Amino acid sequence: MKKYHKILIVGPSWVGDMVMAQSLFIALKNTRPDCRIDVLAPSWTLSLLERMPEVTKAIAMPLPRGKFGLMERIRLGKSLRSEGYDQAILLPNSWKSAIPPFFANIPIRTGYIGECRWGLLNDARKLDKNLLTMTVQRFVALGLPVDASTPPVCPKPVITISKDRQQVVIDKFKLTPSVKTLALCPGAEYGPAKRWPTEYYAEVARQKIDQGWQVWLFGSDKDKAVAEQINKECSGFCTDFTGRTSLAEAVDLMSLANTVVTNDSGLMHVAAALDKKIIAIYGSSDPGFTPPLNDKAQVISLNLDCAPCFKRECPLGHTHCLTGITPDRVLELITLTQSGPK
DSSP, X not given: OOOOOEEEEEOXXXXXXXXXXXXXXXXXXXXXXXXXXXXXXXXXXXXXXXTOTTEEEXXXXXXXXXXXXXXXXXHHHHHTGGGOOSEEEEOSOOSGGGHHHHHTTOSEEEEEOTTTOBTTBSEEXXXXXXXXXXXXXXXXXXXXXXXXOSXXXXXXXXXXXXXXXXXXXXXHTTOOOOSSEEEEEOOOTTOGGGOOOHHHHHHHHHHHHHTTOEEEEOOOGGGHHHHHHHHHHTTTOSEEOTTTSOHHHXXXXXXXXXXXXXXXXXXXXXXXXXXXXXXXXXXXXXXXXXXXXXXXXXXXXXXXXTOOOOOSXXXXXXXXXXXXXXXXXXXXXXXXXXXXXX
């Protein structure tokens, strides 16, 4: 079988999915150590890819998420012809994501059939969701021969952080690092049915602050109101990074934390790849589908009859899958993680 030495990965658009995509990158390097992996991805994910040593080059997708832009995609594909890729692996299932590799004349174009992509793909795989139950398995399987046994072994993502990068954020935000630092990630871009109650986060923060911990709040601009409410209930003793950092800075800052309490979100997967102690809270989503890929992670899911519903908002109007998870239970798990593996 021919070895494909130069591979273009068309990457996903979500932070968590991009972290899980690293499992594919590692698997490719494990089986083909001499291969070169380039990744075509949204520009805001490039800082993540810079922290993945398996990636040789990250190429910014010039179109925003959701825009079709047929001619722009054709031009992008033609501009990649000179790279001489041997194979393209497409992680999104959309029709438009298959256009650049086709017009780049890449001889092997691998991906799931998705939106009827026959022709654009010539190594089109049928996705068996019953066999490949996890997102990471679906990504890694695309890097294997079509007749390989499944589900595949999935290497854990490992984001690499340098001391220099840590020092840059320490200096910028005037921090005093401590082994007793708790990171809270109270946001979830998908919707409120994935967000543990703000007052519960605040209760965890208050108790840890009383025990001498630093509490750092992480999230995007969309999470600022939630973070401000948590900090207000803690008399301003939290350090609020929401909306103040780039994704790169958030990753480097989180690498300095000891423990992370988080909703099912992109930052949860970042924390897992940083090998942090994690308490991951699941409401409307399924921990079996997108779990934190980290042996130190503690997952809390009440497994109610109505969950997982995968809805952005609770269709029953009560969000019991989240409100039933008490701050005391999370605090207990934080204590247990401190006595567990270092």
